[in-house]
Amino acid sequence: MRFPIVTLGLGLVTSLGACSGGDGHGGGHDSGASYNCAAEDGDDEFVVGISKPGQGGKLTFTLRAAVPAPPARGDNTWTLELSSTTSSAAVSGAQIAVTPFMPDHQHGTPISVVVEPMVDAGTYELSPVNLWMPGLWQTTIEASANGETDKAVFAFCIAS
Numbered sequence: 001m002r003f004p005i006v007t008l009g010l011g012l013v014t015s016l017g018a019c020s021g022g023d024g025h026g027g028g029h030d031s032g033a034s035y036n037c038a039a040e041d042g043d044d045e046f047v048v049g050i051s052k053p054g055q056g057g058k059l060t061f062t063l064r065a066a067v068p069a070p071p072a073r074g075d076n077t078w079t080l081e082l083s084s085t086t087s088s089a090a091v092s093g094a095q096i097a098v099t100p101f102m103p104d105h106q107h108g109t110p111i112s113v114v115v116e117p118m119v120d121a122g123t124y125e126l127s128p129v130n131l132w133m134p135g136l137w138q139t140t141i142e143a144s145a146n147g148e149t150d151k152a153v154f155a156f157c158i159a160s
Ligand SMILES: [Cu+2]
Pocket: 019, 102, 105, 107, 133, 135
């Protein structure tokens, strides 16, 4: 009698440490110790003040600061400024969720990003944005305010 054996492979990998190499995605992921970001075309070039309109066209997401800059492996602290895309007015009091994700490996990070409003209107501190592995990270920022929800994705490549 034969039973089907289903190999889930990377589908089981949902947390730390088990991203094996040799998958050939993106910029040539290897052992996890380093990544060829020069060959990665899915990332955003980081500049202080990098800004994106939300996918829903309602809110604009701007990274006013990043420590370290550019983003690096490990814990990052980002200062987000949220504004109305139509009026450019600062948007305070938003509910914000931040989710780092590695598309090549289909995993995120077990460390939650804490969002704290800052003194300046419409600004928030996001920390820690834990980018624990070399490769391409897509960090989704979803914000809800004044009955509207919008989101933007910042994609940064971590070389080593
Ligand atoms: Cu990974």
